[in-house]
Amino acid sequence: MKGDYFLKVDDLSKRFGGVIAVDKVSFDLQQGEFLGLIGPNGSGKTTLVNLITGFVKPDSGKVIYRGKDITGRMPYTIANLGIARTFQMVRPFYHMPAYKNLIIPLYSPRVKKLSGGKYGERDHVAIDLLEDVGFERDSFVPYKIAGSLPHGYLKRMELARCMALRPDLIILDELFSGMSMSEVASTMPIIEKLQEEGKTMVVIEHRLRELFRVANRVIVLNFGRKIADGTPAEVMNSEAVKKAYLGTEAE
């Protein structure tokens, strides 16, 4: 089986006190796939991401990435293997200029090994990356203190920080939440471009219309359990999904 899949999540469970946040979830991912991860609020999507990226240790189950068991490894170890994520709540370094926020992933062992780089060079790479996510190079926006930027910029800066790691697997946790329609419209092409470049992506999103346009596969979670897995069309027609989103009729 080794090498067949890119990422394999096997029977992963996590319990917080009396709540089972993730309940025996299994799926695997091929290289280049664009997986949408949806589900009602509190269905365990973010916990699943936290389990994969090492921020939360699973109670049972395995995560295998490129044939390597990464279950319960430290988040930075996993990041250095090429799995980058964004946070649902933005976590910028508020006191630093926007481009300095990107220096931290650029300083990681992974990026140092891939491209080397010195003090000044890293600044240039950072500004290039910010330009890719729509920070106007000739404006002063990349040099502004992150705390003074609007939320939409911070969200895109999260994406740039994720890309700075030169990842093979990108996990976006509700990147579009809190963005305006026009910001979403300008960010979509960036994500489509990443997809064209052959990056494997896992995207949690509540804006299903945008998600279904790019995703070639969707997994639906409800109460921590996987209730559907298939193409967007298959998932939308699934009875279980309709029930989860609309609720069952009162008896």
Added chain:
Amino acid sequence: MAVGYRRERIDRGIKARCDDIFALSSYREVLYLVVPRVLPVLLLLVIPLVVGIYWAKVIVMACIIAILALSWDLMFAAGMISLGQALFFGIGAYIAGSLNHYLGLPPAFTIPIATIGGGILCTLLLSPVLRLRGIYFAMVTLALSLMFVRIIEATRILGGTEGMTALSPFPSLWVEVYLSLIVVLLCLFGFRRLINTDYGLVLRGIGENDRAVMSGGINIYWYKAQTLFIGSAVAAFAGAFTAHYQMVVGMAAFALDYSILPLAAVVVGGSGTFAGAALGALILVPLSEALRAFVGLRIVFYCLAMVIFIVALPEGIFHYLQRRYHQFERLVEVEVRK
């Protein structure tokens, strides 16, 4: 519509847009940057020559607290709040003291050994708790420093309650004054340089949001351990220096003063800039001496002064001075809607 006034702050001169890129075009602008750095250094180096022996000794004490405050500020930058500067200080003092007392090594050897050895020892001691954040880390550092005193008291090792006396002194007061001053300046400018490199940026990132740094592929515990080593080595130097300066090492080396005074210095001076830490120590320690005239009420006035500083300038003296230097204020007319 009425007319009101609002204070507006305007950046002065070349401090217009960027923090670290300057376009120097005139002699004046060079002076604008150089004077606030060179003038305090020159003042520091000249003052001990003119104030007499008593105040020169006060300056040495201020320098010791300044070194501890700088080490506190560096650890704080990387998100480690320490209440255990006394732990680092005491370990440095005891290493230097015992090397001198039992083996007869001169200060030229004991101080460097105590600095490096103290740094390594403290880092090893605290490495299991690097995962703790904020007040939890602080409590562990505090508990360890209190524990060491009792160990020495109970087991009577290393001189027990009496301490180790008759340690080798420095050749003269001037060596003491200028050695401590130079170390303060080295730490001050060294740390300021360090924190602005990419390495320092990672440290500040850990202080602000360690999870985001981890997702950037940085092993935060390794970086925290390195910072802890630098911070505790510097504090251990202060301890070793003080051991030879006072020619005695006792349980007082672990006294809470060495944890709290640096903290007070940073709060008064302003954290995050290092200059604030040094400035705070150089204000508080001489102030405490100057208040000796009040005898019994000395601590009362000292505390009052501290409260006034903190209430009036919560950002810290250095941040205030820096802002006044780089910006000027003017009143502008604004329309006030009723």
